[in-house]
Amino acid sequence: MxxxxxxxxxxxxEFKTNREVIxxxxxxxxxxxxxxxxxxIGPDGAGKSTTTRVILGLLSRTDGESRVLGFDxxxxxxxxxxxxxxxxxxxxLPPNLTVMENxxxxxxxxxxxxxxxxxxxxxxxxxxxxxxxTSRLAGxxxxxxxxxxxxxxxxxxxPQVVMLDEPTLGVDPVSRREFWSLLGNLRAEKGLTIxxxxxxxxxxxxxxxxxLIYKGRxxxxxxxxxxKTKIPGHLLEFSPSVFAPxxxxxxxxxxxxxxxxxxxxxxxxxxxxxxxxxxxxxxxDAQGISHDTPREIEVRMEEAFISLIRREQESSLEETVLPxxxxxSGARR
Amino acid sequence: xxLNFQRLTALIRKETIQILRDRRFILxxxxxxxxxxxxxxxxxxxxxxxxxxxxxxxxxxxxxxALIQALVNSQxxxxxxxxxxxxxxxxxxxxxxxxxxxxxxxxxxADIDKGSANFLMILDGSDQFAVASGYNAASxxxxxxxxxxxxxxxxxxxxxxxxxxxxxxxxxxxAQVLYNPDLNDRWFVLPGIIGMILQTLAIEQAAIFLVRxxxxxxxxxxxxxxxxxxxxxxxxxxxxxxxxLLALGMxxxxxxxxxxxxxxxxxxxxxxxSVLFIASCLALGLLISTRAMTQFEAETSALIxxxxxxxLTGLFYPRIGMPLIPQLIGDLxxxxxxxxxxxxxxxxxxxxxxxxNDALVLVLYxxxxxxxxxKRFRMRLx
Numbered sequence: 001m002x003x004x005x006x007x008x009x010x011x012x013x014e015f016k017t018n019r020e021v022i023x024x025x026x027x028x029x030x031x032x033x034x035x036x037x038x039x040x041i042g043p044d045g046a047g048k049s050t051t052t053r054v055i056l057g058l059l060s061r062t063d064g065e066s067r068v069l070g071f072d073x074x075x076x077x078x079x080x081x082x083x084x085x086x087x088x089x090x091x092x093l094p095p096n097l098t099v100m101e102n103x104x105x106x107x108x109x110x111x112x113x114x115x116x117x118x119x120x121x122x123x124x125x126x127x128x129x130x131x132x133x134t135s136r137l138a139g140x141x142x143x144x145x146x147x148x149x150x151x152x153x154x155x156x157x158x159p160q161v162v163m164l165d166e167p168t169l170g171v172d173p174v175s176r177r178e179f180w181s182l183l184g185n186l187r188a189e190k191g192l193t194i195x196x197x198x199x200x201x202x203x204x205x206x207x208x209x210x211x212l213i214y215k216g217r218x219x220x221x222x223x224x225x226x227x228k229t230k231i232p233g234h235l236l237e238f239s240p241s242v243f244a245p246x247x248x249x250x251x252x253x254x255x256x257x258x259x260x261x262x263x264x265x266x267x268x269x270x271x272x273x274x275x276x277x278x279x280x281x282x283x284x285d286a287q288g289i290s291h292d293t294p295r296e297i298e299v300r301m302e303e304a305f306i307s308l309i310r311r312e313q314e315s316s317l318e319e320t321v322l323p324x325x326x327x328x329s330g331a332r333r
Numbered sequence: 334x335x336l337n338f339q340r341l342t343a344l345i346r347k348e349t350i351q352i353l354r355d356r357r358f359i360l361x362x363x364x365x366x367x368x369x370x371x372x373x374x375x376x377x378x379x380x381x382x383x384x385x386x387x388x389x390x391x392x393x394x395x396x397x398x399a400l401i402q403a404l405v406n407s408q409x410x411x412x413x414x415x416x417x418x419x420x421x422x423x424x425x426x427x428x429x430x431x432x433x434x435x436x437x438x439x440x441x442x443a444d445i446d447k448g449s450a451n452f453l454m455i456l457d458g459s460d461q462f463a464v465a466s467g468y469n470a471a472s473x474x475x476x477x478x479x480x481x482x483x484x485x486x487x488x489x490x491x492x493x494x495x496x497x498x499x500x501x502x503x504x505x506x507x508a509q510v511l512y513n514p515d516l517n518d519r520w521f522v523l524p525g526i527i528g529m530i531l532q533t534l535a536i537e538q539a540a541i542f543l544v545r546x547x548x549x550x551x552x553x554x555x556x557x558x559x560x561x562x563x564x565x566x567x568x569x570x571x572x573x574x575x576x577x578l579l580a581l582g583m584x585x586x587x588x589x590x591x592x593x594x595x596x597x598x599x600x601x602x603x604x605x606x607s608v609l610f611i612a613s614c615l616a617l618g619l620l621i622s623t624r625a626m627t628q629f630e631a632e633t634s635a636l637i638x639x640x641x642x643x644x645l646t647g648l649f650y651p652r653i654g655m656p657l658i659p660q661l662i663g664d665l666x667x668x669x670x671x672x673x674x675x676x677x678x679x680x681x682x683x684x685x686x687x688x689x690n691d692a693l694v695l696v697l698y699x700x701x702x703x704x705x706x707x708k709r710f711r712m713r714l715x
Contacts, residue, residue: 015715058556059715077712078559086557092550094347096354101347108343109558150554 039207085154095139110157144175344568539618597682
């Protein structure tokens with residue numbers, strides 16, 4: 001496992017409460033090669049943050065193995081912390097220090113020499129677009145700027161690996177895009193290994209490799225492109241006038257593999273596009289449900305994600321309720 | 334255990350900036366010191382003067398009037414009201430109009446001549462300090478009064494030269510009270526109160542400090558850096574130590590210049606032993622904060638030590654009279670040791686040769702508590 005930037009094998013993390021033992025991370029294994037961007041995706045409470053924290057040694061490990069740059073998460077906790085940049089999920093820089101004081105603080109605790117600080121801090125601040133805000137209190141920055149400051153602070157010691165726990169949570173779309181382009185530059189220029197937890201599927205598409213985690217278990221671990229090809233069939237999209245009957249109608253139909261909802265649209269996975277499109281249209285017409293013409297669309301991570309989670313739910317046979325979209329909660333810690 | 338100077342100074346600088354930037358906190362901190370010092374000092378007087386007294390004088394002769402005058406002259410009693418019967422006077426106590434009744438039976442002067450005079454003093458037992466003061470004062474006054482009468486009658490019978498009344502008694506006890514010649518309660522109480530205030534502030538602030546990082550979420554980000562445990566612990570203690578020393582300086586200054594309690598000993602020694610005391614309180618506070626998950630929990634736990642400090646350390650109530658278990662609990666409170674140090678240096682002016690054992694206990698206390706904190710506080714979130 002040592003040649004990988006980050007690697008886990010059968011990683012287990014249990015939380016003990018008074019009444020029960022909750023398995024937040026259940027035998028998760030993956031490897032990340034140096035220089036890659038790895039996205040750990042999954043619904044809220046799937047175990048993404050817990051996995052990240054255990055890898056960093058911020059939480060104790062119940063079982064299994066986890067290493068960063070060859071260092072064991074538990075035994076070599078400080079060696080890891082010296083070489084890794086981390087952004088916690090919630091904003092957690094000291095809010096009553098200014099931007100500059102925060103940068104200096106994190107540089108000092110990572111033992112960056114004063115000469116290096118003089119060069120690197122202005123560089124990072126301009127890279128993060130914070131040069132004009134050096135004397136502003138961190139707590140008074142906007143959501144996007146806070147995240148950029150956190151990124152700048154986590155990079156001040158030139159880490160080989162950064163681990164970002166939902167770095168764009170609560171950030172507007174423009175800032176999100178900016179944040180990701182910063183990450184892209186870093187990877188290109190410095191060969192940084194990036195580990196990112198995210199519930200956003202568009203962010204997952206930017207990763208070289210994606211791990212889908214659900215209820216503490218790793219469901220798939222592959223490139224975004226090959227994850228999408230794992231979903232059988234073709235995808236048809238249409239908007240019906242009434243929702244529930246249309247879904248009911250499609251669900252039982254021959255050749256329909258899966259039905260999902262997407263906003264005011266219905267997504268139907270079918271084995272063959274032309275014949276099933278006609279079949280769906282005629283059934284809807286027969287029921288008097290007005291609709292637009294079903295179009296074939298490309299399978300995105302979102303659909304793949306829902307489909308994979310649904311199959312996981314069905315195979316585990318634990319769920320008696322209807323499958324739920326990824327926005328709603330899965331297993332909660 | 335690794336200690337890196339750059340990391341430690343960065344952490345201390347961060348904590349100091351955070352404290353200095355919180356104006357309200359500093360004002361509250363120093364303001365609380367100020368208020369506590371005044372409230373405790375002015376309220377801590379345990380001698381009660383001018384107790385309102387009902388007088389039932391059934392004798393009405395020169396001797397009974399002399400007795401009443403003697404009691405009033407002692408400053409401990411005021412003859413507030415004259416009444417006719419003991420029952421009336423008792424009712425006055427029931428109603429809270431007076432704290433004491435003086436009942437002088439008929440034929441007081443005649444009884445004195447026979448040598449069998451007595452008078453009755455009734456005290457309001459629901460008021461502890463009034464009883465204690467009144468009881469002592471009444472006994473003392475009666476004793477003096479009696480002595481004086483004895484001397485006078487001796488003189489009259491020619492046994493003694495009768496130059497003036499009660500001129501010379503065979504034995505005169507001349508007691509000298511050291512360190513506090515006027516028996517001023519405030520003198521006795523002030524050095525202890527300074528310790529009490531410091532202990533309260535230090536424990537409470539240290540208890541909150543780590544919890545606040547946890548509540549803000551900054552603890553997670555700080556733990557993700559290579560900061561070592563001892564560095565984190567020290568960085569929490571050192572800025573608060575500075576703040577507590579500021580409060581100490583302020584308290585001693587007020588004690589000397591406002592309350593007029595002269596500082597007898599070495600300020601330098603007092604400073605260093607106070608550093609030990611404050612550090613032990615801060616360590617105790619950090620111990621609380623390793624357990625407490627919220628500020629409320631931390632503050633409530635800190636309150637318990639304030640209570641122990643007030644009641645079990647000898648601040649107001651002597652430890653000698655306490656049962657074993659309260660004494661043992663008192664042994665766990667740093668103030669117990671600092672009280673002897675503070676009173677010793679401040680009032681008596683004694684040196685380390687008398688105080689070394691208390692100082693040693695404080696050093697051990699710090700080491701043990703910091704050790705427990707380091708065992709309890711893992712550099713992890715769970």
